[in-house]
Amino acid sequence: xxxxxxxxxxxxxxxxxxxxxxxxxxxxxxxxxxxxxxxxxxxxxxxxxxxxxxxxxxxxxxxxxxxxxxxxxxxxxxxxxxxxxxxxxxxxxxxxxxxxxxxxxxxxxxxxxxxxxxxxxxxxxxxxxxxxxxxxxxxxxxxxxxxxxxxxxxxxxxxxxxxxxxxxxxxxxxxxxxxxxxxxxxxxxxxxxxxxxxxxxxxxxxxxxxxxxxxxxxxxxxxxxxxxxxxxxxxxxxxxxxxxxxxxxxxxxxx
Amino acid sequence: xxxxxxxxxxxxxxxxxxxxxxxxxxxxxxxxxxxxxxxxxxxxxxxxxxxxxxxxxxxxxxxxxxxxxxxxxxxxxxxxxxxxxxxxxxxxxxxxxxxxxxxxxxxxxxxxxxxxxxxxxxxxxxxxxxxxxxxxxxxxxxxxxxxxxxxxxxxxxxxxxxxxxxxxxxxxxxxxxxxxxxxxxxxxxxxxxxxxxxxxxxxxxxxxxxxxxxxxxxxxxxxxxxxxxxxxxxxxxxxxxxxxxxxxxxxxxxxxxxxxxxx
Numbered sequence: 160x161x162x163x164x165x166x167x168x169x170x171x172x173x174x175x176x177x178x179x180x181x182x183x184x185x186x187x188x189x190x191x192x193x194x195x196x197x198x199x200x201x202x203x204x205x206x207x208x209x210x211x212x213x214x215x216x217x218x219x220x221x222x223x224x225x226x227x228x229x230x231x232x233x234x235x236x237x238x239x240x241x242x243x244x245x246x247x248x249x250x251x252x253x254x255x256x257x258x259x260x261x262x263x264x265x266x267x268x269x270x271x272x273x274x275x276x277x278x279x280x281x282x283x284x285x286x287x288x289x290x291x292x293x294x295x296x297x298x299x300x301x302x303x304x305x306x307x308x309x310x311x312x313x314x315x316x317x318x319x320x321x322x323x324x325x326x327x328x329x330x331x332x333x334x335x336x337x338x339x340x341x342x343x344x345x346x347x348x349x350x351x352x353x354x355x356x357x358x359x360x361x362x363x364x365x366x367x368x369x370x371x372x373x374x375x376x377x378x379x380x381x382x383x384x385x386x387x388x389x390x391x392x393x394x395x396x397x398x399x400x401x402x403x404x405x406x407x408x409x410x411x412x413x414x
Numbered sequence: 415x416x417x418x419x420x421x422x423x424x425x426x427x428x429x430x431x432x433x434x435x436x437x438x439x440x441x442x443x444x445x446x447x448x449x450x451x452x453x454x455x456x457x458x459x460x461x462x463x464x465x466x467x468x469x470x471x472x473x474x475x476x477x478x479x480x481x482x483x484x485x486x487x488x489x490x491x492x493x494x495x496x497x498x499x500x501x502x503x504x505x506x507x508x509x510x511x512x513x514x515x516x517x518x519x520x521x522x523x524x525x526x527x528x529x530x531x532x533x534x535x536x537x538x539x540x541x542x543x544x545x546x547x548x549x550x551x552x553x554x555x556x557x558x559x560x561x562x563x564x565x566x567x568x569x570x571x572x573x574x575x576x577x578x579x580x581x582x583x584x585x586x587x588x589x590x591x592x593x594x595x596x597x598x599x600x601x602x603x604x605x606x607x608x609x610x611x612x613x614x615x616x617x618x619x620x621x622x623x624x625x626x627x628x629x630x631x632x633x634x635x636x637x638x639x640x641x642x643x644x645x646x647x648x649x650x651x652x653x654x655x656x657x658x659x660x661x662x663x664x665x666x667x668x669x670x671x672x673x674x675x676x677x
Contacts, residue, residue, distance in 0.1 A: 257515050271435050
């Protein structure tokens with residue numbers, strides 16, 4: 160079977176306005192003049208394959224282009240150049256709790272988050288109790304979300320996200336919330352999904368996470384893939400990079 | 415463009431859940447809850463009735479009661495104007511959905527229009543009660559046109575909402591300009607005055623305004639005696655609205671890739 164994701168020669172740059180117009184007068188005078196822009200190159204000629212059933216890690220310092228790459232793979236950004244072929248439905252989890260509404264209770268928010276992540280209403284009808292149980296929030300099912308602690312809300316979001324996984328899971332910086340017990344269960348769910356044959360793309364700063372959950376990993380630096388190999392070796396190389404000179408451009412993570 | 419339009423059908427469940435949660439969240443925490451959807455238009459109608467019967471008695475032939483005449487136009491106008499105001503901001507306020515989830519952005523303006531349509535529907539019982547109370551000449555065949563008018567307005571409003579939401583991402587000034595345009599548009603539509611009151615030249619101008627034909631259609635079907643003579647205009651507007659919707663969707667589709675980076 161072929162790979163589920165094939166990326167070739169992906170390039171992406173963002174234009175950032177280099178001169179800010181502050182006053183009304185500047186706005187009025189400069190209105191018809193083209194605004195000077197600086198191109199910030201975030202990804203250059205990035206190519207990789209995600210094989211079916213594989214868990215592939217991506218490492219890199221802040222601003223190395225990890226998040227941008229994930230967003231391009233997920234179809235949120237269009238690449239400037241290069242080709243991307245995706246042969247299976249993706250479930251990107253780039254941020255938790257996108258689209259939830261603090262004025263509604265957990266049941267309603269499970270429906271909101273779930274449908275936003277691509278679940279059907281029928282799937283959700285049967286999944287809601289499981290999700291509440293996984294998040295250990297059955298007692299608070301009818302409590303409005305704004306009364307939740309941030310940890311409880313994050314647990315709910317994780318529980319929905321893991322339930323919504325279609326085929327390929329794309330994760331940005333996970334396993335970062337909840338107490339040890341909940342973290343343990345998230346990691347367990349991750350392993351279950353992997354064992355069930357799902358393909359995974361996992362971004363993390365944490366060398367141990369990558370080494371534990373991935374066999375193979377990529378190392379991104381300054382928008383290029385500088386290493387593609389066994390995850391333990393990539394994690395070592397990443398730690399070496401950290402002790403070297405700091406990354407030249409940092410703002411890419413903010414875009 | 416057309417594959418994307420077809421893809422929208424697969425997102426029915428998402429649209430349904432977003433509209434339902436939007437309506438639910440709006441009245442969450444208020445004591446009377448959904449009752450406000452009834453009460454707001456009712457209050458408006460009572461004020462109009464009071465003003466135009468006691469304060470400023472308007473006696474125009476064929477426009478009795480005047481408050482009811484106005485209400486027939488204001489209810490759909492509220493749906494239209496709030497949809498546009500909210501959708502001009504919807505991609506910016508919903509930026510996280512576009513940036514962080516695989517999510518067809520057009521769902522946001524569509525949900526805005528549909529949620530406001532639900533409010534319009536909730537105002538209809540009030541209208542119905544007053545129509546019956548004032549013994550409005552509701553004819554049987556004409557009332558069948560009502561859903562047609564609503565549908566034409568829906569298509570037209572969706573087109574406006576798509577274009578507005580897409581353009582506001584790039585030109586944020588639109589939000590402020592829009593408020594003024596809507597004020598002007600309201601008075602350029604025969605809602606608080608009858609079409610017949612306009613002089614010949616003004617009437618030609620009014621005919622260029624798409625919402626004129628919606629307002630007049632609502633008035634003829636709900637308020638005036640006699641047949642629904644405006645149906646040709648309504649069907650023409652329906653065809654034009656469909657074309658306009660496709661054009662708006664095309665514009666939205668072309669700008670789609672820029673949203674995630676701009677909002």
